[in-house]
Ligand code: BV8
């Protein structure tokens with residue numbers, strides 16, 4: 002796996018220095034170096050089953066205990082992991098642009114722990130739970146729940162407050178993400194395979210509005226054909242190098 006050349010990083014840094022409105026789109030790859038399994042990589046299976054089968058309303062209706070076992074396993078992995086240099090570099094970028102929005106597909110809360118604030122979680126957050134029958138919601142940060150989490154108010158099943166396949170994304174978060182994709186001068190796409198929509202569609206929106214697209218990934222993806230600059234390498238190495246190159250150029 003070749004790593005991004007200094008020349009390519011310098012080109013990306015120059016585009017960022019000229020930029021006044023940055024939108025960053027992240028996926029599971031930015032959390033990989035924290036030890037969080039990605040969805041579609043070799044570690045993308047849980048007990049031989051794929052997220053696409055487990056992270057669905059049908060899957061939950063059919064086997065709520067099985068789906069909670071999957072989410073409680075992920076919570077048990079996530080409660081001990083820390084943000085990595087990729088999350089920290091993105092949090093640093095946040096303060097350098099008059100207009101900035103981080104749009105993350107990740108539900109692992111690691112961007113927030115790294116200090117990101119100007120962000121939307123378009124697929125929700127695994128630590129929040131909500132009732133399947135009433136308006137009860139709870140931020141159960143860091144806690145692995147019971148096998149059968151029930152609503153303290155009405156007794157119905159609780160569910161993870163994440164967006165499952167076939168479900169609508171949170172309206173306000175998606176509106177802000179689309180607005181940022183239309184307005185940004187640069188879209189920095191890091192650690193996503195670009196197969197899940199409407200998230201991946203944001204790259205096409207940015208491009209259609211004239212943004213420069215910079216991709217950071219350990220390999221080429223479905224989005225690489227739409228990227229002006231593709232930096233091949235680990236997000237935890239390339240993103241800090243990008244921030245350093247931005248500073249060096251000032
Ligand atoms: C909707 C929350 C409609 C849950 C998630 C056919 C064609 C097109 C679309 C569809 C289709 N069939 C169905 C659809 C729609 C579907 C979809 O896109 N399916 C895909 C699989 C084809 N989308 C939906 O269902 C969405 N809803 O469309 O609603 C609707 C309309 C009206 C009314 C009602 C409904 C909902 C999608 C959201 C699903 N929820 N997560 C949970 O997490 O438990 S998606 C899930 O995938 C995660 O959020 C994850 O973030 C996301 C995307 O995956 P990635 O983040 O990209 O992760 P992945 O493993 O794929 O890739 C990791 C990348 O990192 C790789 O490229 C790898 O090379 C790279 N990498 C690895 N290590 C590193 C690295 N890069 C840098 N450094 C490293 N160290």
Ligand code: ZN
Pocket residue numbers: 132133134135136137152153154155156157
């Ligand atoms: Zn309830």
